[in-house]
Structures are given as C-alpha cells and as structure tokens.
Amino acid sequence: MSGVTLKKVRKDYGSVVAIPSLDLEIENGEFCVFVGPSGCGKSTLLRTIAGLEDLTEGQIVIGDQDVSDRHPGQRGVAMVFQNYALYPHMSVRQNMAYALRLAGEPKAEIKKKVDRAAEILGLEAYLDRKPAELSGGQRQRVAIGRAIVRNPKVFLFDEPLSNLDAELRTRMRLELSELHQALGTTMIYVTHDQVEAMTLADKIVVLRAGRIEQVGRPLELYDDPVNKFVAGFLGSPSMNFLPARWADGRLVLEDLEGATLSMAAKAPESGKAIVGIRPEHLEIGPEGAPLKLRSVEQLGGVTYGYAILPSGQEFCVDLKGRRDIRAGDTVTLVIPETHALVFDAETENRIRPSK
Numbered sequence: 487m488s489g490v491t492l493k494k495v496r497k498d499y500g501s502v503v504a505i506p507s508l509d510l511e512i513e514n515g516e517f518c519v520f521v522g523p524s525g526c527g528k529s530t531l532l533r534t535i536a537g538l539e540d541l542t543e544g545q546i547v548i549g550d551q552d553v554s555d556r557h558p559g560q561r562g563v564a565m566v567f568q569n570y571a572l573y574p575h576m577s578v579r580q581n582m583a584y585a586l587r588l589a590g591e592p593k594a595e596i597k598k599k600v601d602r603a604a605e606i607l608g609l610e611a612y613l614d615r616k617p618a619e620l621s622g623g624q625r626q627r628v629a630i631g632r633a634i635v636r637n638p639k640v641f642l643f644d645e646p647l648s649n650l651d652a653e654l655r656t657r658m659r660l661e662l663s664e665l666h667q668a669l670g671t672t673m674i675y676v677t678h679d680q681v682e683a684m685t686l687a688d689k690i691v692v693l694r695a696g697r698i699e700q701v702g703r704p705l706e707l708y709d710d711p712v713n714k715f716v717a718g719f720l721g722s723p724s725m726n727f728l729p730a731r732w733a734d735g736r737l738v739l740e741d742l743e744g745a746t747l748s749m750a751a752k753a754p755e756s757g758k759a760i761v762g763i764r765p766e767h768l769e770i771g772p773e774g775a776p777l778k779l780r781s782v783e784q785l786g787g788v789t790y791g792y793a794i795l796p797s798g799q800e801f802c803v804d805l806k807g808r809r810d811i812r813a814g815d816t817v818t819l820v821i822p823e824t825h826a827l828v829f830d831a832e833t834e835n836r837i838r839p840s841k
C-alpha cells in the first residue's frame with residue numbers, strides 16, 4: 487500500500503496546456519476522487535499517474551518511489567476503465583488471469599488469486615462465462631477483479647460506473663465503497679458526477695481547467711467552499727445564487743423584493759456580491775420574502791419548489807415535506823443568515839465574515 491504525491495505536474499498536448507502545474511498529496515489507503523466538468527483534466531491526470539501519458543514536467547511519487555519515467559506495468563498501479571476493456575473471447579476466469587499469466591506466475595498461484603477476487607466480488611458462479619453472457623454490472627466487476635488480482639499499490643478508476651443504469655450505479659457505488667474498506671488500498675477515482683464524489687471519497691479534488699479549485703473531505707467542501715464554482719458544483723439540487731449589493735453594512739437581495747441580510751465582512755470595492763444558499767437551508771415562515779413558485783416537484787420523501795427570479799435566475803427551495811403547496815402558490819421565504827454564503831461578484835471567491 488502506498489500514497490501518491492504529485493509535484494508540479496504539467497501536461498501539454500502540443501499547444502494545449504491540459505494541466506499547467508499541479509501539486510497534490512494522496513494519503514496511503516485514501517479514497518481520492520477527482521471531480522469536475524468535462525474537459526477539466528481529470529482523465530489526463532489519472533492517465534499520467536498510470537503512465538499512459540508522459541509528463542511534460544514534474545514528478546509522480548508512489549510510496550517512496552519516483553515513478554515519473556516508469557512504464558505503466560512497473561508503477562504498481564491497476565486501472566479500471568469505463569468501457570471495461572474485457573477480452574470477449576475469454577471467460578471471466580481467463581480475463582482475470584490474463585495479466586498474471588503474461589507475467590509468468592505459477593498456475594496454482596493464479597488460481598488462488600482469481601478465486602479470491604471472484605469471492606470478494608461475488609463472481610464465483612460466473613467464472614466460466616464469456617463477457618457477452620454477463621450484465622453490465624457483472625462486466626464491470628470482472629474489470630475490477632482483473633485489477634484486484636494484480637494486488638496493486640494503487641487502484642485507478644476512470645469513470646467506471648458511467649455505462650451503468652441509475653439503479654445499478656447506486657448499487658455499484660456501495661460495492662466500491664465496501665471494496666475499499668475491505669482492501670484498504672489507495673484508490674483514485676475520476677468522475678464528473680458530484681454524487682459519486684460525495685459518497686465515495688475520503689478526499690475530493692475539485693478541478694477546473696487543469697487547476698485544483700479545492701481539496702478536502704466531502705462535507706468540508708459542501709459546507710465551506712472557497713468559491714462559487716465549488717459551491718455550485720457540489721449538491722443536488724444546486725446551491726441558489728442571488729445577486730446582492732452592500733448598503734449600510736447589510737446585503738440587499740433585489741431579487742427577493744429587497745430582503746436584507748446582515749454581513750459583518752469587508753465589502754469588495756464594487757460593493758457587489760453573490761449570496762449562495764442551499765435549497766435545504768431555506769425556510770418557509772409566516773413572514774419573509776414572497777416567492778411565487780412556477781413548479782413543484784413531489785418526490786415522496788422530499789418536495790422541491792422552483793421559481794424564476796426577476797434577474798432570470800432559477801431558484802429552488804426544499805419545502806420540507808410540505809405537500810399542500812402547489813405550482814402557482816406564493817410562499818414566504820426566510821433565509822437563515824448562518825447558512826448564507828457570500829461571494830465576491832467579480833472574483834467569485836468567498837467573502838468570509840470578519841471575526
């Protein structure tokens with residue numbers, strides 16, 4: 487088992503700078519998730535760790551070994567791809583055994599390793615089947631099994647659940663989490679899905695345009711984002727953002743009929759801010775800012791109300807299980823100040839209250 491350290495990692499594709507310069511420490515045994523929108527560089531980063539892409543500059547250390555110039559097979563990593571990459575003509579057992587056979591391991595040893603992986607993944611009954619005779623979830627399990635038998639120092643997952651339907655994705659997510667607990671091995675996982683990031687990670691790395699926006703535990707990032715990008719990326723439905731301006735030490739929310747929030751912080755020069763508030767933190771009270779709901783979504787356990795604000799901004803409120811509220815109703819909204827986050831309207835960085 488080993489941690490992974492990235493030092494000043496840079497990756498160019500010709501004139502495209504995919505990753506300008508990135509430093510990151512992943513602890514031994516940690517489940518680390520790279521998350522961000524399409525094109526932010528998460529696959530590139532994973533592939534450079536795997537050795538499938540050459541580094542332009544910088545260093546990659548796995549355990550205490552600098553592996554920057556090593557061939558993928560010599561890095562002690564095993565990668566699981568979105569498209570499974572199984573050999574169609576081979577049985578499940580042969581697929582899982584393939585890399586070990588190539589490495590010339592004794593037959594008895596290979597059998598032991600494949601049987602153990604099959605047991606961990608619940609694949610014992612499928613060892614003689616071909617990939618075409620398996621469901622999507624089972625195929626992905628075989629791909630994971632192929633990584634497990636190699637006993638890597640680090641597992642690398644590149645969007646492994648994207649090809650599965652929603653229900654299976656949820657189940658495989660739980661299985662992956664249990665697998666990590668059982669093996670205790672360092673895992674690095676790439677996804678654009680913030681739910682996977684929130685539920686799987688010990689540590690989330692939020693990327694944008696090849697740069698790290700924030701690193702931390704899931705709830706740390708959820709509760710205490712450093713900027714509007716991270717705040718908006720994590721959470722579903724997303725955080726609401728309201729244009730605001732400073733007036734006499736208070737923040738005025740024009741979109742909510744001039745409702746104000748007290749904010750003991752230094753206003754930026756422009757005097758303009760963005761107030762962020764999550765749907766679940768809003769309350770419906772006897773008094774507050776009126777909000778006319780365009781639509782109401784009843785999900786059984788939760789109910790969401792949606793509105794379009796005068797600025798054109800979409801707005802979502804968790805109606806806390808209230809089932810009597812309908813589309814077209816006007817609710818009175820209370821914004822608890824303790825949960826309102828404030829961002830500079832220009833830089834979009836967080837403005838924290840002064841102590």
Ligand code: ADP
Nearest residue numbers: 499502504522523524525526527528529530531
């Ligand atoms: P993500 O995995 O977050 O969707 P990628 O790592 O695939 O993002 O891509 C990061 C950036 O690098 C993008 O701008 C993408 O267009 C570029 N890129 C990725 N692979 C190549 C390549 N082989 N050649 C040129 N540009 C590439």
